[in-house]
Structure formats: C-alpha cells, structure tokens
Amino acid sequence: xxxxxxxxxxxxxxxxxxxxxxxxxxxxxxxxxxxxxxxxxxxxxxxxxxxxxxxxxxxxxxxxxxxxxxxxxxxxxxxxxxxxxxxxxxxxxxxxxxxxxxxxxxxxxxxxxxxxxxxxxxxxxxxxxxxxxxxxxxxxxxxxxxxxxxxxxxxxxxxxxxxxxxxxxxxxxxxxxxxxxxxxxxxxxxxxxxxxxxxxxxxxxxxxxxxxxxxxxxxxxxxxxxxxxxxxxxxxxxxxxxxxxxxxxxxxxxxxxxxxxxxxxxxxxxxxxxxxxxxxxxxxxxxxxxxxxxxxxxxxxxxxxxxxxxxxxxxxxxxxxxxxxxxxxxxxxxxxxxxxxxxxxxxxxxxxxxxxxxxxxxxxxxxxxxxxxxxxxxxxxxxxxxxxxxxxxxxxxxxxxxxxxxxxxxxxxxxxxxxxxxxxxxx
Amino acid sequence: xxxxxxxxxxxxxxxxxxxxxxxxxxxxxxxxxxxxxxxxxxxxxxxxxxxxxxxxxxxxxxxxxxxxxxxxxxxxxxxxxxxxxxxxxxxxxxxxxxxxxxxxxxxxxxxxxxxxxxxxxxxxxxxxxxxxxxxxxxxxxxxxxxxxxxxxxxxxxxxxxxxxxxxxxxxxxxxxxxxxxxxxxxxxxxxxxxxxxxxxxxxxxxxxxxxxxxxxxxxxxxxxxxxxxxxxxxxxxxxxxxxxxxxxxxxxxxxxxxxxxxxxxxxxxxxxxxxxxxxxxxxxxxxxxxxxxxxxxxxxxxxxxxxxxxxxxxxxxxxxxxxxxxxxxxxxxxxxxxxxxxxxxxxxxxxxxxxxxxxxxxxxxxxxxxxxxxxxxxxxxxxxxxxxxxxxxxxxxxxxxxxxxxxxxxxxxxxxxxxxxxxxxxx
Numbered sequence: 001x002x003x004x005x006x007x008x009x010x011x012x013x014x015x016x017x018x019x020x021x022x023x024x025x026x027x028x029x030x031x032x033x034x035x036x037x038x039x040x041x042x043x044x045x046x047x048x049x050x051x052x053x054x055x056x057x058x059x060x061x062x063x064x065x066x067x068x069x070x071x072x073x074x075x076x077x078x079x080x081x082x083x084x085x086x087x088x089x090x091x092x093x094x095x096x097x098x099x100x101x102x103x104x105x106x107x108x109x110x111x112x113x114x115x116x117x118x119x120x121x122x123x124x125x126x127x128x129x130x131x132x133x134x135x136x137x138x139x140x141x142x143x144x145x146x147x148x149x150x151x152x153x154x155x156x157x158x159x160x161x162x163x164x165x166x167x168x169x170x171x172x173x174x175x176x177x178x179x180x181x182x183x184x185x186x187x188x189x190x191x192x193x194x195x196x197x198x199x200x201x202x203x204x205x206x207x208x209x210x211x212x213x214x215x216x217x218x219x220x221x222x223x224x225x226x227x228x229x230x231x232x233x234x235x236x237x238x239x240x241x242x243x244x245x246x247x248x249x250x251x252x253x254x255x256x257x258x259x260x261x262x263x264x265x266x267x268x269x270x271x272x273x274x275x276x277x278x279x280x281x282x283x284x285x286x287x288x289x290x291x292x293x294x295x296x297x298x299x300x301x302x303x304x305x306x307x308x309x310x311x312x313x314x315x316x317x318x319x320x321x322x323x324x325x326x327x328x329x330x331x332x333x334x335x336x337x338x339x340x341x342x343x344x345x346x347x348x349x350x351x352x353x354x355x356x357x358x359x360x361x362x363x364x365x366x367x368x369x370x371x372x373x374x375x376x377x378x379x380x381x382x383x384x385x386x387x388x389x390x391x392x393x394x395x396x397x398x399x400x401x402x403x404x405x406x407x408x409x410x411x412x413x414x415x416x417x418x419x420x421x422x423x424x425x426x427x
Numbered sequence: 428x429x430x431x432x433x434x435x436x437x438x439x440x441x442x443x444x445x446x447x448x449x450x451x452x453x454x455x456x457x458x459x460x461x462x463x464x465x466x467x468x469x470x471x472x473x474x475x476x477x478x479x480x481x482x483x484x485x486x487x488x489x490x491x492x493x494x495x496x497x498x499x500x501x502x503x504x505x506x507x508x509x510x511x512x513x514x515x516x517x518x519x520x521x522x523x524x525x526x527x528x529x530x531x532x533x534x535x536x537x538x539x540x541x542x543x544x545x546x547x548x549x550x551x552x553x554x555x556x557x558x559x560x561x562x563x564x565x566x567x568x569x570x571x572x573x574x575x576x577x578x579x580x581x582x583x584x585x586x587x588x589x590x591x592x593x594x595x596x597x598x599x600x601x602x603x604x605x606x607x608x609x610x611x612x613x614x615x616x617x618x619x620x621x622x623x624x625x626x627x628x629x630x631x632x633x634x635x636x637x638x639x640x641x642x643x644x645x646x647x648x649x650x651x652x653x654x655x656x657x658x659x660x661x662x663x664x665x666x667x668x669x670x671x672x673x674x675x676x677x678x679x680x681x682x683x684x685x686x687x688x689x690x691x692x693x694x695x696x697x698x699x700x701x702x703x704x705x706x707x708x709x710x711x712x713x714x715x716x717x718x719x720x721x722x723x724x725x726x727x728x729x730x731x732x733x734x735x736x737x738x739x740x741x742x743x744x745x746x747x748x749x750x751x752x753x754x755x756x757x758x759x760x761x762x763x764x765x766x767x768x769x770x771x772x773x774x775x776x777x778x779x780x781x782x783x784x785x786x787x788x789x790x791x792x793x794x795x796x797x798x799x800x801x802x803x804x805x806x807x808x809x810x811x812x813x814x815x816x817x818x819x820x821x822x823x824x825x826x827x828x829x830x831x832x833x834x835x836x837x838x839x840x841x842x843x844x845x846x847x848x849x850x851x852x853x854x
Binding site: 068087089090095100101119121122123155158159160161162163164165169172174178179181182183185186187188190191192193194195196200201203204207208211213214352353356357358359360361362396397398399401404405408409410411412413414415416417418421422424426427 | 495514516517522527528546548549550582585586587588589590591592596599601605606608609610612613614615617618619620621622623627628630631634635638640641779780783784785786787788789823824825826828831832835836837838839840841842843844845848849851853854
C-alpha cells in the first residue's frame with residue numbers, strides 16, 4: 001500500500017480535525033490512510049490534529065450542546081463534523097459515579113469517582129474505540145470490518161458493523177468459551193475460529209491485510225489502529241467535563257496493551273492545551289494483574305524496557321504479555337508522579353465484590369484489577385487519599401461471571417415457612 | 428398494619444406530587460403507606476397525584492434541564508423533589524434508537540424506534556421500578572429491601588440496595604441457574620433459596636410481611652408495589668420527549684404481569700393531561716410468548732377474563748401464568764385500537780437475531796417476544812407500517828445467552844493460513 005510523506009499537503013479524506021498521521025518515535029508525518037507503522041523507523045503512528053485552539057469558551061459551549069455520546073467531542077476526534085447523523089452505536093458519555101461508600105471503605109476523603117463504561121452499548125469501553133474506527137473505515141471506503149479478538153472486541157465490532165451497515169468478519173481463537181462465541185456471533189457477521197492461540201490469530205490477520213482476499217477490509221486494531229486508539233481519549237474528556245471541567249488529581253487505569261492509558265493522558269494534555277481545564281498536576285496510575293504484569297514489574301524494577309511475560313490470570317482481557325505501549329505507560333507514570341502496580345487473582349475477585357457491595361456496580365475482571373490496585377496503592381500511601389481520585393471501570397461483570405462464581409452464591413436454602421427462615425438466622 | 432381513609436388529609440410522608448393511594452376498582456383513597464390492596468374491595472392500589480398542571484412550557488423546561496435519568500421527571504413521580512441528590516443508581520434516559528435497517532426489513536416506512544432499556548445500570552427496565560421503590564422505602568423508614576424474584580429483579584434490588592445504603596434480602600426458587608444466582612448474589616446482600624417454585628416464594632414473602640421477622644422490610648413488588656409500578660411511566664415520558672415531545676402512533680410492549688403496559692398508558696395520558704404532548708390517538712400493542720399467552724388468548728377470543736396458564740416458554744421473564752393486570756391490558760389494547768399477540772419460541776429466537784443483525788442491539792428473550800410480535804402484526808396488517816412505531820426492549824441478551832446459543836456460533840474453523848481461509852469461502 002502506497003503512502004506519502006506530507007509536510008503540508010491537506011488530507012485527502014475528511015476526518016475532521018485530523019491532519020495527518022505522525023510517528024510517535026521519529027515524528028515523520030504521513031497522509032491520513034489505513035496505515036499503522038512508520039515507513040522510516042517502524043514506530044507506531046498516531047493521529048496529529050489541527051485542534052480548535054483560541055476560544056475555549058465557545059468550544060466548551062459547543063461540546064455541552066452536543067449529543068450525549070462521544071460525538072459531543074467530534075471537534076477533537078478524527079471524525080467528520082456530521083458524524084452523529086450517521087448510523088452508529090453512539091457510545092460514551094457514561095456515568096461518572098461518585099462512590100462515597102467505596103471511598104469510606106478505602107479511607108479516601110478527597111472524593112472518589114468510578115467512570116463506569118459498563119454503560120456502553122455492548123458494555124465495555126471497546127465501543128468507544130470501535131466507533132472511531134468505523135468512521136475511518138467509512139472515510140477509506142472499506143466495506144468489511146474485521147479484528148482479531150479474544151472476546152469483548154469481537155462483540156463490539158459485530159454490533160458496530162451491523163448498526164453502521166458494514167459486513168463484518170472477526171477472527172478468534174477456535175477454543176474460546178461458548179458464551180463469548182455467542183456474544184460475538186449473534187450480530188450475524190462472519191465469526192471465524194483460528195486453530196491456534198491469539199498470537200496465531202494476529203499473525204493471520206497481518207497476512208490477510210497484505211493479500212487481495214483482505215481488500216476493502218478495515219481491521220480495527222491493525223490497519224485502523226491509529227484511529228481506533230483515539231477513542232480512548234474520550235474517557236479523559238468525559239471525566240473532566242463531568243467533574244465540572246476540572247482535571248482529576250489521580251486516575252487509575254487498567255493496562256493491557258497500554259493504549260488506553262496513553263490515550264487518556266493524551267486527552268488530558270489536549271484539554272489543557274485547549275484551555276478547557278486549568279493546567280495543574282495530575283498523576284496517572286496503571287493497573288495490571290500479577291499473572292500478567294510486565295509493565296508493573298518494569299516500573300517497580302526501575303527499568304525502561306518491558307520484558308514479555310506468558311500470561312496466567314483470570315483477567316483475560318488484560319492478558320497481553322508483550323504490551324506494545326508498555327514503555328509509554330512507564331514514561332507517563334514516571335512523568336506524572338504516578339505508579340504501575342499489580343494484584344493477585346484473589347485480590348481481583350475481592351475488588352469486584354467490594355465495588356458491587358458498596359456501589360451496586362458489577363464489574364468485569366479488568367475492573368477488579370483497577371480497583372484492587374487502587375486499594376493497594378492507597379494502603380501503601382502511594383495514592384493520596386486526600387485528593388480527587390477516578391477509577392476507570394472498563395467493562396461489565398456479566399461477561400466474566402466465572403471469576404466470581406466459585407465464591408458467590410446463596411446465603412441459605414430454606415423451606416417456604418417462617419420457622420425455617422428464623423432458623424437460618426438472617427433477619 | 429393500620430391504614431386510614433383520607434379524603435383530604437395531607438400525606439404524612441414527602442413523596443413529591445403523590446397525594447394518596449387510590450383503589451383501581453372502587454376508587455377509595457388511602458394515606459400513602461406500605462399497602463397494596465384496597466381494604467374495602469381488595470382491588471389493587473395505585474398512586475394518585477397532584478400533578479403540576481397549568482404551565483406546560485415551564486414544566487417542559489424544568490424537565491429538559493434535569494438530570495439524564497428518570498429523575499428529570501421527578502415532578503411526575505412519587506419521589507421527593509431532591510431525589511437526585513440521594514445515592515441511587517440513576518436509571519433511565521436510555522437511548523431511543525432510530526432503527527432504519529430493521530424498518531426496511533419489516534417494511535415499516537413511518538419511522539421505527541427501539542427504546543433500549545438494556546442501557547440501564549443492571550441492564551433491564553427493572554432498575555426504573557426498583558429506584559422508585561427505594562425512595563418509598565426511605566420515606567417509610569424501611570432499612571431492608573426485599574423481593575421475590577426469578578432473576579432480573581433480584582440483581583436490580585441487590586444493586587440498588589447496595590448503592591442506596593440499605594440491607595437487602597432477596598428470595599428466589601432454590602433451583603435457579605447458577606449464572607442468575609451469581610448476578611443476584613454478587614452485590615453482597617442475603618440471597619435465600621426457597622425449596623419450591625416461584626408461587627411458593629411469593630406465598631412465603633406474603634407471610635413474612637405480616638410477621639415481626641419482616642418488620643422494617645420493604646418488598647419492592649409486594650408492599651411497595653404501588654410505588655414500584657410507577658417507575659414504568661418513565662418509559663412513556665422518555666419516549667415522547669425523545670420523539671420531540673410527541674406521542675408515538677403505535678407502541679409495542681411485552682406483557683408479563685401487564686403492569687408495564689398499563690403504566691406506560693398511564694404515563695402517556697398524563698403527558699396529554701399536562702399539555703406536554705398534543706392529544707392525538709395512539710395504539711398500544713401487547714406482546715406475549717405463545718408458551719405463556721393468557722392475555723393474548725383472551726384478546727383474540729374476545730374475552731374480558733384472563734384464564735390462567737401453566738407457562739412453558741424460553742421467555743422466562745414473561746412467564747407469569749396468572750397476570751394481575753391482564754384485564755387492564757385487554758381494556759387498553761381495545762380502547763386504543765391496539766391488539767395483544769403472541770409468538771413461538773422459534774420466532775422469539777429469530778427476532779433476537781434480527782435485531783442484533785440489523786441494529787447491533789442484543790436483546791433478551793422478552794425483547795425477542797416484543798419484536799417478534801411487531802413483525803407478526805405488521806405482516807398481518809394490524810400494525811400500520813406508515814405510522815411511527817416504538818418497540819420497547821426491556822433487557823439484555825447477555826442474561827439469556829442460552830436462548831440463542833444452540834443456533835449461534837462460528838461460521839468456520841480454519842488453520843491460520845490464507846489457503847485455509849480461501850477454502851472456507853467467506854471473503
């Protein structure tokens with residue numbers, strides 16, 4: 001596929017304020033297109049913008065008058081201005097829940113909030129990133145949406161494709177649990193099992209992109225990845241707007257590839273640059289499961305390099321042993337005065353139950369990781385309990401029931417009479 | 428428990444515009460309290476209001492400036508004016524999705540919308556009714572929330588109690604599927620299995636209400652039922668507001684006890700009375716599963732009386748064989764020129780897949796019933812395809828995966844190479 005270096009050439013497609021792709025390593029700029037690696041240094045590409053600087057008050061009003069979805073931030077995203085008029089799942093603008101009961105249990109006095117992305121259309125933050133990829137796919141004239149996935153993403157792509165009027169063909173490891181297969185297949189696109197593990201699925205998708213068979217296909221997490229990743233910026237925008245256009249002091253984010261954390265940081269910096277929030281320090285904390293903790297191990301050892309691991313954790317949606325954005329996560333945690341930490345599977349389950357019991361929010365294992373790490377870092381004195389803290393909940397407990405099932409059940413089984421209930425000693 | 432007939436006495440508790448309870452059969456009025464049946468004729472009680480008539484423009488502005496939840500309609504609900512400041516799950520204001528792909532498949536040209544209540548906190552409309560019951564429980568000084576349930580409601584009550592700071596104790600049949608037990612138990616309240624079926628659970632709860640053991644307990648669907656039911660009115664309010672303060676021409680609603688349908692009708696009539704929408708005809712359609720179709724059988728036979736059935740359908744959340752509000756549903760369907768119809772389990776599954784494939788919305792079996800009936804009534808010429816039609820989706824497909832699992836799976840399993848993919852013939 002041909003790409004052109006563009007210093008000043010205007011982009012050929014209309015993706016709103018997106019001006020070009022730029023290499024995160026060497027800074028070289030490329031015309032907007034379905035490419036993801038720098039031709040010169042093979043570094044990852046990201047979207048560079050012409051942002052609407054100059055009149056923060058007008059921009060804030062425009063955003064506040066926008067739809068109750070990520071499209072209220074269209075002026076800051078690689079999407080056309082009329083994006084909200086096209087059929088899509090309209091994800092985002094999920095609840096920022098003030099979690100006073102949880103704060104009391106953790107000893108946080110400065111205000112604790114849960115950004116609850118289980119409220120998205122397919123109940124995970126993936127709807128945000130996929131929605132942006134869909135608009136890129138439209139702009140590039142793709143007709144099929146695709147991805148490699150181990151679960152959540154497959155459903156998000158299937159649903160988004162159905163709604164937006166794309167064909168879809170999604171690739172998963174052939175031995176995925178039946179529940180996840182059903183969630184991904186129900187939207188009616190093609191769902192293809194690959195004999196092999198997730199790495200094999202990824203390798204196959206890369207081959208397919210270079211082959212005529214894959215022509216007209218947008219792989220949301222491969223050739224559309226630079227656009228896709230930008231969807232996570234909206235978490236930063238929403239958190240600040242919902243706090244009253246204010247930066248949180250501390251924010252805790254799960255780390256799989258590390259993309260979400262780096263994009264939330266990018267979003268916060270953009271809001272400062274645009275004058276939408278006051279420029280003051282914030283700390284970013286990364287959360288991993290002990291059974292897949294390459295970034296937290298590197299952080300704690302003081303390394304700049306992330307050593308790959310073979311994942312073994314119940315937090316399967318975070319089980320990326322060789323995270324592409326790991327080094328950037330280390331940079332951000334160190335630059336902002338944050339940290340990266342990990343918790344055991346048992347602590348993950350405890351944290352899932354803690355959130356459910358205190359706030360009525362049932363999170364998936366990734367959310368258990370994030371809250372578990374929050375608790376651990378408060379206890380260690382690393383997170384300051386007197387400051388405003390936001391915990392990002394990326395998904396829904398209904399998708400990872402197995403994690404809590406062994407330790408969650410009925411208090412008692414009784415006969416249908418009052419004596420039997422009295423004997424159970426529950427009233 | 429003592430109740431007093433109140434003609435003009437002001438209520439002793441602050442539940443906003445709620446003035447009294449009135450008997451739906453004989454009209455006798457009672458002071459607001461945790462009672463549910465008329466002392467004189469044993470008819471069901473419902474909330475009577477002093478509604479803010481007189482200045483529709485001011486009311487509309489007040490609503491539009493309110494929170495993105497059912498609390499924007501606090502002036503029309505039995506809740507105190509400051510309800511949004513109390514800890515609760517803030518359900519409602521879910522998406523009204525314009526379903527153009529689905530409309531095209533069904534041949535509907537007048538505009539088809541899906542009111543998607545899977546976006547609620549625990550992913551079903553039950554969060555609406557439970558949230559109202561919680562406020563009644565606060566007003567009456569209850570400290571424990573309870574209910575009898577076969578699934579969805581147990582989780583909604585557990586979550587709401589956790590968030591609102593109540594204890595909870597929920598009763599279910601002892602042989603419920605493990606997934607449903609986990610969803611209900613994870614919020615940390617007591618979950619008690621009763622040796623018996625759902626009728627036995629209900630009988631036990633009624634006994635408990637009259638016993639000192641149950642003192643201080645609010646059973647959302649028993650002694651708080653008159654308040655609880657009012658939560659469904661918010662579906663009517665939201666649909667009209669989201670249509671631009673306009674009544675839909677036709678609305679299709681699932682029928683279990685029939686409460687939701689009757690309360691949506693009540694909500695529509697209130698909006699007319701308040702001058703918030705133009706007074707014009709609307710038709711209400713009820714949807715049942717063939718395997719539990721007492722109301723649709725009565726409708727089609729021209730009967731006023733609903734003959735109880737023994738349920739046998741995959742739509743378990745609608746499987747109420749002796750629906751309390753069945754006769755009212757018949758009245759409303761006939762008065763508005765609507766109908767009540769039923770579909771087979773196979774048609775339910777087909778409809779679930781149709782909605783997922785066309786709009787990217789994965790609904791539970793109850794939603795399959797509603798859409799299946801919509802399709803059947805369009806094909807029969809009963810629903811007019813040239814009119815605006817709203818289909819109510821009450822819940823989420825993640826909770827009834829078993830219904831679609833047998834017929835939903837991978838298109839193919841291949842080796843991780845292009846030849847193998849080519850042979851599968853999917854590209």
